[in-house]
Amino acid sequence: MLLGDLLQSWSDDLLTDGLRSLPPENGFEARTEFERMRLDVTIGQYLDLVEERAWRVVPEEDALLRAERVILYKSAKYSVEAPLVIGARLGGATDEQVDALRAFGVPLGIAFQLRDDLLGVFGDPSVTGKPAGDDLVEGKRTVLIALTRSMMPPGARRLLDELLGDPHLSPPQITLLQNTLRESGAVDRVERMIEANALRARAALKAAPLVERDNLASLIAPLTQRVS
Amino acid sequence: MLLGDLLQSWSDDLLTDGLRSLPPENGFEARTEFERMRLDVTIGQYLDLVEERAWRVVPEEDALLRAERVILYKSAKYSVEAPLVIGARLGGATDEQVDALRAFGVPLGIAFQLRDDLLGVFGDPSVTGKPAGDDLVEGKRTVLIALTRSMMPPGARRLLDELLGDPHLSPPQITLLQNTLRESGAVDRVERMIEANALRARAALKAAPLVERDNLASLIAPLTQRVS
Numbered sequence: 001m002l003l004g005d006l007l008q009s010w011s012d013d014l015l016t017d018g019l020r021s022l023p024p025e026n027g028f029e030a031r032t033e034f035e036r037m038r039l040d041v042t043i044g045q046y047l048d049l050v051e052e053r054a055w056r057v058v059p060e061e062d063a064l065l066r067a068e069r070v071i072l073y074k075s076a077k078y079s080v081e082a083p084l085v086i087g088a089r090l091g092g093a094t095d096e097q098v099d100a101l102r103a104f105g106v107p108l109g110i111a112f113q114l115r116d117d118l119l120g121v122f123g124d125p126s127v128t129g130k131p132a133g134d135d136l137v138e139g140k141r142t143v144l145i146a147l148t149r150s151m152m153p154p155g156a157r158r159l160l161d162e163l164l165g166d167p168h169l170s171p172p173q174i175t176l177l178q179n180t181l182r183e184s185g186a187v188d189r190v191e192r193m194i195e196a197n198a199l200r201a202r203a204a205l206k207a208a209p210l211v212e213r214d215n216l217a218s219l220i221a222p223l224t225q226r227v228s
Numbered sequence: 229m230l231l232g233d234l235l236q237s238w239s240d241d242l243l244t245d246g247l248r249s250l251p252p253e254n255g256f257e258a259r260t261e262f263e264r265m266r267l268d269v270t271i272g273q274y275l276d277l278v279e280e281r282a283w284r285v286v287p288e289e290d291a292l293l294r295a296e297r298v299i300l301y302k303s304a305k306y307s308v309e310a311p312l313v314i315g316a317r318l319g320g321a322t323d324e325q326v327d328a329l330r331a332f333g334v335p336l337g338i339a340f341q342l343r344d345d346l347l348g349v350f351g352d353p354s355v356t357g358k359p360a361g362d363d364l365v366e367g368k369r370t371v372l373i374a375l376t377r378s379m380m381p382p383g384a385r386r387l388l389d390e391l392l393g394d395p396h397l398s399p400p401q402i403t404l405l406q407n408t409l410r411e412s413g414a415v416d417r418v419e420r421m422i423e424a425n426a427l428r429a430r431a432a433l434k435a436a437p438l439v440e441r442d443n444l445a446s447l448i449a450p451l452t453q454r455v456s
Binding site: 005 | 229230232233234236237240241244247248252255256259260263266267270273274277
């Protein structure tokens, strides 16, 4: 716990050092965004813990919404939107430019995280560096899992629930679970969600008051179609 | 843990809000001191945990130095020096003024904490709001305890060690421990340390480039001779 406090303190100290040579107003705006990001991540982490307990008792139709809320706070805002906005604020961006970056960054962050959900189950261990079916062994309550459960008949769902998070899953059991996810239609649906969010990000750039529109657009493919 | 992260984040957010209307340079200096204080307290808290395990195995002559180090980092700097310096930086103090405040604040903070050690053992519960002999029941490794141990014959020390930190200490046992501490001479020595640090704080004000010298001097008595 003290190490965590120390690391959080040091991240602030680094920011303070970095802001020393910048126009104060830019520094204030950048710090405010940094603080918002930190708050969002903490809340997302909390929601994630709550969901780990809640998912067995919430109605299927709520589970997806709740899983989406977790990825929004725990990773989507943190991975793309906040870094873009912090950088923009450091450079003295206008509020209109920041709004455009948010409209681009939030869907891109969601697509990025949905790809992560798929890689966590289907990723090639030699490329991702993680064990096969890592999220299945850990029993993570991802959007992919919430979708799969909502699309399955109750009997099959019970079998899925029994296997998910079992630390001793055998390779054939992992393959069985991977097939179950694919056959439920959830994998296709997550792919379509990734595609829709990538399109939303691209559309947000259309009329954006940003000179770097093309460079930003070039981030979409690597973040949403990555294999590791 | 997340609540701790959240509280640490909020304290930063409050500081950022508060600095918004001040000259940026003052704000930077105040924040740097705030960050130093936070680091010191975290390190002090860590040292305190280490000492809780270490005190049985370190030589008597080191124990006092180590207990003094803990109070310096865990509370002395945090209770007086840092608040004074943060306030001074907010007001645009010079480095000479800040040095003078440190020379005043550090010994005063040490005296404040040594008084706390005494109140934790001898404080009147109806005034302090804490149970009688609170620190004895908790088994805190204070400077007072380190001194007592170093001034006792080994046989008596063993009895002291056995009783300290026993959550079921009876009122007669607490009285016995209080008498042991007094008779060892440690209480007198802590009183002399408080007096010496109070004098050091007063002396630091003598030639200090501070217009509020008299107001600062008036803090010494209430902080070092308090009963709660």
